Amino acid sequence: MELLMEILSVFLSAVLLENMVFSRALGVSRTTLVQEKKASVMAFSISVLFMCTVSSVLGWGIRWLINWSDIELTLFVKQAALFLAVIASYALLYLLIRSKMKNLVSMFGNVVSYAAFNGAVYGSLLISATKELAFWQTVVHGLGAGFGMVLACGLILMGHRRLDLRNVPRAFRGMPVMLLYIGILALAFYGLVGHNLPT
């Protein structure tokens, strides 16, 4: 029961309190801000979810290898080594789609690449390394970060639909009003945490 509660707390913390978009501004780019097609947003968020989860397992493996080998490395080198986990999971996802679902490559090939090299994926790995989380915590954190990104993408898509129907001042139309919308949501998430998260 205690373990279940701990898993739940790590997961909820990654989804809500430390949401990649609203608490750290990671993963905010043109792909997330301007994309209005439901299918593309779904492909993007599912790719990020897959990448976050798989790379968290591989990232923990790399961290374990570094600790096991007992080599003195600087913090930056350790962080850079984690990037290998992102690359490996991207290659895995891309080859998986190419071999099993060929038609998806032409439809969502670029979206998958943007999702893979999105700051949220590498960011979640770096955060779990900074916190020195254990294996299961790292995996749950990765899964939570992915779900947090799905939640953020969903909220941004809903915001698009609502804001398209409003009479927004000309200067704010497009990206500025979306940033304001995300800013207000970020304020709500900030209210849950109560302080700024460390960089």
Next chain:
Amino acid sequence: MKLTRNRKLRRFFDVTKGIFGRNIVLVSGLMLPYIIMPAVSLKASVALTIAMLFAVLMGIAAAQFISKLDDWVRYILITLASLGGVALSRLVIRLVSAEIFDTLGIYLPLMAVNSIVVLCAAERARRENLLHTAVYGLSTVVGFSLVACTVGALRELMLSGSIWGTPVATVSFPVAATVFFGFIMVAFFGAAVQAMRRVIVGINLRLDNPTAEDLLRQQEERMVD
């Protein structure tokens, strides 16, 4: 309708693409996380600009050599090269301030996966030659640094009443360091840029195409002279 001035303006925006024409942060919406979260002081903004310069240059250089490979392999190699660029940039950033690494935290290694390197350098390098891609890359760095330094300086001023560590006012507004403030601030900057562009285009149209009233006034002025 005459569009001479607006055509000139468009040519200017084409030449300065990435800086004024389509500023990569305020108009294109790229590189936003680095402005919103870690750019809370001028020093941090300068450090981010240096990191971006190295990451983009290394990314572009790598993209030129591997332009014939498969897309997914190219993305991987380009981001690895830009990670190398970020590692090199640490040597220069150390000269700005040794403590800046604590402020930047995870955002420094994250520079390797920035949208400019992944999207623009990788895509452009296949269509254009090294010089054109390098010029575009440098213009995006200048565009980024303009926004980053303005936002960083303003936030530092609001946070501690200082610029580059030198006190200039007695202000303390801790909210300026928060994420939501960053989002809202960039949104207002973006809106200001859009409004300014519309105003300039309107003025140019008015100057090129005077109304009947304007023509009458000009005629009267000439008669008085």
